[in-house]
Structures are given as C-alpha cells and as structure tokens.
Amino acid sequence: MEATMQISLLQMLEHATLTVKIVLVILAAMSLGSWTIIFYKLIQLNMAKRDIAASMESFQAADSLAAGLRVLELQSKSTLFGIGKRGVDEYRRLRHNAASGKQKSHVAMDNLRRVLRQGVSEELNRLSASLSFLATCANAAPFIGLFGTVWGIMHSFHSIGMAKTAALAAVAPGISEALVATAIGLAVAIPATVAFNFFRGMMAGLESELVSFAGAFLNHVEREGVSTGQSVSSEDMF
Numbered sequence: 001m002e003a004t005m006q007i008s009l010l011q012m013l014e015h016a017t018l019t020v021k022i023v024l025v026i027l028a029a030m031s032l033g034s035w036t037i038i039f040y041k042l043i044q045l046n047m048a049k050r051d052i053a054a055s056m057e058s059f060q061a062a063d064s065l066a067a068g069l070r071v072l073e074l075q076s077k078s079t080l081f082g083i084g085k086r087g088v089d090e091y092r093r094l095r096h097n098a099a100s101g102k103q104k105s106h107v108a109m110d111n112l113r114r115v116l117r118q119g120v121s122e123e124l125n126r127l128s129a130s131l132s133f134l135a136t137c138a139n140a141a142p143f144i145g146l147f148g149t150v151w152g153i154m155h156s157f158h159s160i161g162m163a164k165t166a167a168l169a170a171v172a173p174g175i176s177e178a179l180v181a182t183a184i185g186l187a188v189a190i191p192a193t194v195a196f197n198f199f200r201g202m203m204a205g206l207e208s209e210l211v212s213f214a215g216a217f218l219n220h221v222e223r224e225g226v227s228t229g230q231s232v233s234s235e236d237m238f
Contacts, residue, residue: 017155023148023181031188034137037130038195045202048079048127052209055080065220080213083119087217090115116214128203137192145185152178
C-alpha cells in the first residue's frame with residue numbers, strides 16, 4: 001500500500017502544472033537549506049555552549065586579569081576569545097591614559113563597557129547568523145505552498161469547464177495534485193518553526209553567559225585598579 005501511495009504521489013507530481021512544479025522546487029530548496037542550517041546550528045551552538053562554560057570557569061578561577069587572559073589566549077578558538085581580546089586592547093589603552101592622567105576614571109570605565117558590549121553583540125551576531133533563513137522558511141513556506149494549491153485548483157476548474165463535466169473523477173485528480181503543494185509547504189514550515197524557537201532559546205542562554213563574562217572582566221579590571229576613586233557596578237554595563 002505504501003508503494004502504491006508513493007507511485008500515486010509521483011504521478012500527481014508528474015501531472016501537476018508548471019507553476020505548481022516551480023513552487024514545489026522552491027519548497028524543496030527551502031527544505032534542504034533549512035535542514036542544513038538546523039544540523040549546522042545544533043553543532044555550532046552546542047560547541048559554543050561548552051566552550052563558553054569551560055572558558056568562563058577558567059577565567060573566573062584565575063587570580064588576576066593577566067592570568068585569565070592567558071587562559072583565553074591558549075583557547076584562541078574559544079567563543080570568549082574575541083571579546084577578551086577587545087577588552088585587553090582597551091584595557092591597555094586605559095592603563096596608559098590613566099598613568100599619564102589623560103583620561104578620567106568614569107570615562108575610562110565607560111569606554112571599556114562600550115568595547116565589551118560591542119564584543120558581545122558581534123559574537124551574538126556571528127552565532128545567530130542564518131537563523132533569519134529559518135524564520136523566513138517558517139513564515140513563507142505555508143503561503144508559497146498555498147499559492148501552488150490555489151493555482152492548481154484554478155487550473156483544475158478551468159479544465160473542468162473546458163471538458164464541460166463536473167464529475168468527481170474529473171475534479172479529484174487535479175485538486176489532489178494542488179493540495180500536495182500545501183502539504184509540502186507545511187512540512188517545510190513546521191520543522192523550521194520548531195528549530196528557530198529552539199535556537200532562540202539557546203541564543204538567550206549564550207547571551208546571558210557572554211554578558212556574565214563581560215561583567216567578570218570588568219570586575220577584574222576594577223579590582224586591579226585601572227582607575228581609582230570611582231566604583232562601577234558591572235550590572236550597569238548593559
């Protein structure tokens with residue numbers, strides 16, 4: 001029976017109109033692209049989650065900022081390395097300016113906040129790349145499939161009018177071919193929607209970890225006294 005259904009589905013696709021076939025090709029390409037992104041993001045975000053957790057633990061266990069930065073330097077592929085490197089470069093400039101008296105303490109810390117915030121934003125943008133495609137598939141695929149269905153039904157009724165018959169045997173095949181487009185559109189949209197929402201949840205967790213790292217970095221800076229006389233809370237940084 002399953003083989004019969006497969007043959008019937010293939011026969012319906014063969015007799016579909018050119019417009020419906022183009023719609024099905026578009027949906028097939030969207031499905032292939034979305035599943036590729038889903039598997040890639042599963043690997044990428046899970047690896048990032050493990051890397052952030054390990055790097056964060058090592059950084060917080062370090063006795064000083066320099067020791068923590070050496071840990072990140074050894075883990076150059078870590079998700080935190082880019083943020084840490086930005087912070088290090090700004091930290092060095094702040095120390096130089098603070099030593100020469102060229103910059104006030106609150107201005108220095110504001111600069112460091114902005115640099116760390118920019119680093120967190122860029123890392124989040126990198127990790128969330130391609131998720132917009134999943135959102136597009138989730139929103140657009142059902143409507144693309146519906147367009148194919150409507151077009152197929154219009155063609156079926158036109159054929160019925162030309163044949164001057166309204167028998168079910170004449171109507172059913174064309175409508176069945178058209179409804180395949182809607183079914184495939186839903187088959188593309190449902191996994192994309194589930195995956196997009198799942199990855200958004202993962203991104204929220206990663207964002208929290210990155211912000212925590214930026215706060216820990218700033219805490220190290222405050223304790224080691226890149227500037228004096230101005231207490232700054234890491235909670236105000238974002």
